[in-house]
Each structure stands twice: as C-alpha cells, then as structure tokens.
Amino acid sequence: SIVSLGQPQSKYTAFEELGRGGFGAVYKALDTSSGQQVAIKIMSLEEGMSEELAANEILAMRDNRSPNIVTYLDSYLVDGELWLAMEFMDGGTLFDVLGAVYLEEGQMGTVCRECLQGLHFLHSRQVIHRDIKSNNVLVGMDGSVKLGDFGLCAQLSPERSKCSSSMGTPSWMALEVVRGEAYGPKVDIWSLGIMGLEMVEGEAPYEGETRLRVFELMERNGPPKLQHPRHHSALLRDFLRCCLQADEDRRWSAQELLQHPFVTSGHPASSLAALIISAKQVQEDWR
Structure with a gap:
C-alpha cells in the first residue's frame, strides 16, 4: 500500500489553512508525537482528482529525497480524501517572496x-516535474530553497523516454509542450527560465491571458525576452537565453546550467535568510 494505515486526525492537530487550489487545500498542522510543524495537503479523490495522479505525487516525493526537494513524511486515505x-x-513560496x-x-x-540542484537530481532519476514556477518553489527562513508540488510530475522509463x-x-x-510534440526533462529548464523572468519582471509573460491566447502568443x-535587457547583466541575459532555447537540443540541461557563471557566482543558500525574513515582515505589515 502507498498510504499508511491509521487515523491522522489523532496524529496531527492545530490545523491552519495555508492555501487552496484545484486539487484541495494545504494546511499547517502540529505533529503531536514530535511537536514539529508539518504541511498537510488534503486532496478530494471524488472531485475528478485522478487516483493515478495522486499516487504519482506520493511516489515521486517518497522515492526522490534530496536537500532541494520538500521532504515527504507520510500519507493517509481518510473518507475519500488523500x-x-x-x-x-516556514518562508512560504517564492511567489510570496517576489x-x-x-x-x-x-x-x-x-x-x-538551488532549483537546478533539485532538477538535476530528478532528471538523473528520469523524473520530470512539469510545473516549475514560483508558486511551487518553497523557501525556509534559513534560506533553504526546495521544489514542491509534484502533482503533475511524470516518471520516464526505458519503454517511455x-x-x-x-x-x-x-x-x-515549453514550446514543445504547447505544440503537442513529445518532450523530455528539458521542459523543466524552460519553466525555470520563465521563473527567472518572473523574478526580474515580477510576473511571467502573458500571465492572466487565457490558455489558448498564451499558446497563440x-x-x-x-521565446519570451526581458523587457529592458540593458538594465541587467550579460550573465543573467545569457543564463535566460540558455534556458529559453526554442530547440530542445540547444537548450542547456540542469547539469550544464549548474556550471553557468550566473549560477556559480551565487552565494550560499543561507545568504537568502535575511531576504526571506524581510519578505515575511512585509507580508505581516500588510495584514
């Protein structure tokens, strides 16, 4: 069985909703046995949520443990909910920070x-995330950066490359997905490039447009470009160019991008702590 037996209601208490999406909702809760805070995603299997996708998400998290991937703890089936x-x-999403x-x-x-380290690990294990964006990158107050939300991921195999x-x-x-072509792990690299644009511009290109309109544009x-390229360094521009190659073969892999000077000149993850703490402070002030 993929899920654990038992009643999670007795194991977790003090639920507080963090967010809600098409799949269900995510809560912060307290693990009564360890005293630690955990995040719990509750998905209704009745509302057209495919059991295969749900199982996929659990297996992808459970079987791919890495410092740059949110750690899987447990899963349960409770009255038709997963x-x-x-x-x-505790730092929320990169989207919140931005x-x-x-x-x-x-x-x-x-x-x-940090994201590329997670992607290199996944891609080396033939897993494609398929939904890399600032909303699915989670951060800690200690500066840690991890990939989350494996709800759309795919596991490749020798039979299915x-x-x-x-x-x-x-x-x-990525363009190849938009065009309905067969694709591999480099779709995640394109999405990372779009997330780079998001970090610079504050939003992704064509955000807010309908799905068909985005595809048309x-x-x-x-490939989308920076609005004011001259305001940014040659290194950043080149990094985005390497991610946003229309031709999948010319697009760099996660392993190659980890050697790119834009990435190698970065600071240790702990250097992000002050930024994430101040973002939290700004959010508190807005409330």
Whole structure:
C-alpha cells in the first residue's frame, strides 16, 4: 500500500489553512508525537482528482529525497480524501517572496542554483516535474530553497523516454509542450527560465491571458525576452537565453546550467535568510 494505515486526525492537530487550489487545500498542522510543524495537503479523490495522479505525487516525493526537494513524511486515505504530510517550509513560496521584496541578481542566481540542484537530481532519476514556477518553489527562513508540488510530475522509463500530454501552467510551458510534440526533462529548464523572468519582471509573460491566447502568443513571438535587457547583466541575459532555447537540443540541461557563471557566482543558500525574513515582515505589515 502507498498510504499508511491509521487515523491522522489523532496524529496531527492545530490545523491552519495555508492555501487552496484545484486539487484541495494545504494546511499547517502540529505533529503531536514530535511537536514539529508539518504541511498537510488534503486532496478530494471524488472531485475528478485522478487516483493515478495522486499516487504519482506520493511516489515521486517518497522515492526522490534530496536537500532541494520538500521532504515527504507520510500519507493517509481518510473518507475519500488523500492526506499528504510533508515538511513545513516556514518562508512560504517564492511567489510570496517576489510579491514582497525585490531580488538582486546574486540572489536570483542562488535561487536558480538551488532549483537546478533539485532538477538535476530528478532528471538523473528520469523524473520530470512539469510545473516549475514560483508558486511551487518553497523557501525556509534559513534560506533553504526546495521544489514542491509534484502533482503533475511524470516518471520516464526505458519503454517511455518521452511524454506527450499537455501538462503544466500555460505561461511556464515549453514550446514543445504547447505544440503537442513529445518532450523530455528539458521542459523543466524552460519553466525555470520563465521563473527567472518572473523574478526580474515580477510576473511571467502573458500571465492572466487565457490558455489558448498564451499558446497563440508563444507561437507568434517565440521565446519570451526581458523587457529592458540593458538594465541587467550579460550573465543573467545569457543564463535566460540558455534556458529559453526554442530547440530542445540547444537548450542547456540542469547539469550544464549548474556550471553557468550566473549560477556559480551565487552565494550560499543561507545568504537568502535575511531576504526571506524581510519578505515575511512585509507580508505581516500588510495584514
């Protein structure tokens, strides 16, 4: 069995909703046995949520443990709902951080490096995340940066070396996905490039447009570009160019990008702590 037996209601208490999406909701809770805070994603299997995708998410997290991937703790089946317990990241999402503070290029390089370490690990194990964006990158008050939300991931195998289903969030989707072509792990690199644009511009290209309109604009305009390229360093521009190659073969891999000077010149992850703490402070002040 993928899930644990038993009643999680007795194990976890003090639920506080953190967010809600098409799948269900995410809560912060207290693990009564360890006294630690955890995050619990509760997904209703009745609301058209495919059991295969749910099982996929659990297995992807459980079987791929890495310092740059949110740690899986446990899962349960409760009255037609799937409970997925994982480590609680106290800094929130990168999306939250970007809404509160501006990142300098060195900090962007650090975030990209941490994400690339997670992607290199996943890709070496033939896993494609398929939904890399600031909303699915989680941060800790200690500066840690981890990939989360494996709800759309795919496991490749010797029999299945490419995917073809149109998965992801439109503004972050690689051109080959938009075109309905077979694709591999480098779709995640494209999405990381879009996330780079998000860190610089504050939002992804064509955000807010309908799915079809995004696809139309991407087909017409090709890889998105910085609005004011001269305001940014040659290193950042080149890093984004390497991520946002229309031709998958010319797009760099996670392993190659980890050697890119934009990424190697970044600081240790702990240097992000002050930024994440101040972003939290700004959010508190808004409340």
